[in-house]
Amino acid sequence: MKISRKVVIVGGGISGLAAVYRLKELGQKTGQPFEIVLAEATSRLGGVIESRAQDGFLLEGGPDSFISEKPAARELSDRLGIASEIIGTNNKFRRSFIYKKGKLIPIPEGYYLIAPSRISAFLMTPLLNWGTKFRVGCELFISKRKSAGDESVGGFVRRRFGETTLQEIAQPMIGGIYTADPEFLSLETTLPQFLDLERQYGSVIRGLITRKRLRLKPAAQTASGPRYSLFLSFREGMESLTRSISAQLPEVTFRMNAPVAEVWPHSGKWKIAFRHREVLEADVVCIALSAFQAAPLLSRAAPDLSRDLENVPYESVATINLAYKRSDIPHPLNGFGFVVPAITGRKIVACSFSSVKFAGRAPRDMALLRVFAGGALHREVYAMDDKALERTVLEELRHYLGIKAPPLFSSIKRYPNTMPQYRVGHLELMKTVQSKLAAFPGLYLVGNAYRGIGVPDCIKWSELTAESIAQFLEERERLPVLEVP
Ligand SMILES: Cc1cc2nc3c(=O)[nH]c(=O)nc-3n(C[C@H](O)[C@H](O)[C@H](O)COP(=O)(O)OP(=O)(O)OC[C@H]3O[C@@H](n4cnc5c(N)ncnc54)[C@H](O)[C@@H]3O)c2cc1C
Structure with a gap:
């Protein structure tokens, strides 16, 4: 008897595409391919990743780069055969500026989002006055937070480095990444490395300096392969990644201009209803959308879960x-x-x-x-x-x-x-989502609401999820089939 291994992925951004590609790899590895359908609401794949050439310029609409410290995007590019298209940032000008009082002032060398790791560069910067520099130095002597639990990025920076550092450095640097208000942003889900430094060394600055001395450098710099700059892209833009994935999936059925309206479990399978009323059946459905887009698809089948998804702003x-x-x-x-x-x-x-x-x-x-x-x-x-x-x-x-x-x-x-916006308590919310999801075997959620918003985070979460899907189907296939007399 042919065993059914049909998976429907909803959403053709990097999250959906990465999940599909990993499933393809896993199917090839075991010699048991999956039957995959990818449903995308619009006429193009890639989601917010879009690169466009115009008059000799290359315009990025969405992301313009990905960070090399998180290896998922580099590793995927390797497997896709496009690693040679990866480009690093221009060596000559590896610095950025912060605006202050009519001027663009260079961010001091070694300044790591919220804290300095090179004291001499920090002391020389005209970005902060001596009073503020003194306050930052006091961080070395401020005791760790006693209570466990999440804290806002704003609260953390204010507590350790003072108000001015928060408003003049941390807020704009973090704002450039998360476009969030630091007063609500969750520290444990967005900047857990600083929480670790506080816990391990009693001070962020001491931790950064110690780690630098011990040469605990980011993976991208210690790897035996090429040394990468922190930010990477592709010669022809970020869309090279999503184009390359979709070009290597001839066996996948792409349903374009096909918004999904609802999914629900039915006799051990999943029904997937398109807005144009057609209904598909699959063993697994993986929703690769923003949380608020996933919520209405589940509002009848899983109202509790749907409400939690609506709570991600x-x-x-x-x-x-x-x-x-x-x-x-x-x-x-x-x-x-x-x-x-x-x-x-x-x-x-x-x-x-x-x-x-x-x-x-x-x-x-x-x-x-x-x-x-x-x-x-x-x-x-x-x-x-x-x-x-x-x-x-x-x-x-x-x-x-x-x-x-x-x-x-x-x-x-x-x-x-x-x-x-990963608000304070985001990790708890995600744990709740995960536990509610467990009541729906064969239903999976990927996308930027769950385990990180950057392109490498989305890829990693999708790949891990694809591995869980493969395992789920494999275990189900091993269950004895009940013969109906
Ligand atoms: C302007 C901008 C700049 C960014 N810059 C960076 C950066 O420099 N570096 C970085 O690492 N990250 C960056 N990010 C974040 C990162 O790009 C995103 O988090 C990531 O690309 C999201 O991918 P996704 O597949 O989860 O979602 P999306 O890209 O949103 O894809 C979701 C897809 O689902 C489709 N869809 C929606 N509803 C339905 C439905 N009902 N049925 C079927 N399909 C549906 C949509 O049309 C879309 O194609 C940036 C994001 C933005 C918006």
Whole structure:
């Protein structure tokens, strides 16, 4: 008897694609392929990952890079055969700036998101005054937090380094990644490394310095393979990754323009209903969507679980790519970009000097800038219409970089409700979700709401989930089949 191994994946972003690719690999390994259907609501795969060439520029709408410290994206690229397309950041300008009082000031060397690890560079920086530097130094003597349990990133930084460091450095640096309000952001799920340092060494600074001395460097630098920069991309943009996955899945059935409306268990299988009313049946359904998009699919079959998923808040962000003649930008662009503290009352979150950060993003004598706008602390900016948003961004760039000339062209991309906000208690919420999910064998959830929002986090969680799916089906196949007389 042929055993059924049908899996439906809902959502064709990197999470869905990575799950499918891992299932394909596992099927090949065991010689028992899975029958896979991937349902995607739109006409393209990749989700928020989208790279586009225009007039010799390479524009990234969503992510423009991934970090090498988390190896899942690099390892997947190896297996896809596209590792040779990976590019690192420009060696010449490995630094970024923070905006302060009309100036872009370099982030001191060795400053690791919230704390310094190179004391001399920290002492020399004009970013903070001597009073604040003294307060940061006191971190070495502040005792550890006694109570267990999650804490906000804002609370942690304020407690250890003081208010000014929180508002002028930590908030903009973290804001550039999570577009979140640090007062609500969960420390244990977003920056657990700092919690570990406090617990292990009694001080974040002492921990960073000790680890540096012991040469406990990130995996990317100690690996025997090539040494990578912290941020990586692909020669032809981030979409190389999702394009390469989808090109290597000829055996998978892609159902495009096919939004899924609902899923429910039925006689040991799963029913998957499309919005256009067709219903599929599968042994496993894996929902690779944002939590709030997954919630309505489960509202009847698993109302409790669905409500928990609705409790993960999301924020909206926009990216604005701007192409310039290099000579129209007075600033030397001697870095990868800058972040802007929300406390300054200015309008943008961050700006990348894309054509400096990565090669091949702009033709010779041209420059590409990419502004990040919106998020938890700038909702009113995201709410502007495109014209007002562009006008605001141009005014802002004039202020920071002295640019008076109009761009050659610009491109606004909006990502409504795409940035999950891991609030204090997120880990507990995820444990609850996981335990409720256990009541529904054959149902799986992947995506950026659960185990990290970055591309490598999404890939890792999807691959682990694909392995659980394979194991679930294998164990089920081993169960004795009851003969009906
Ligand atoms: C602007 C921006 C910049 C970012 N920058 C970085 C960065 O530099 N580095 C980094 O590592 N990470 C970055 N991230 C985060 C990272 O890119 C995302 O977390 C990740 O790509 C999410 O992938 P996903 O597959 O989980 O979700 P998505 O990409 O959102 O994919 C979900 C897919 O499901 C489809 N879908 C939705 N509803 C349905 C339905 N009912 N039925 C079927 N299909 C449906 C959607 O059309 C979409 O294709 C950024 C994110 C954004 C938005």
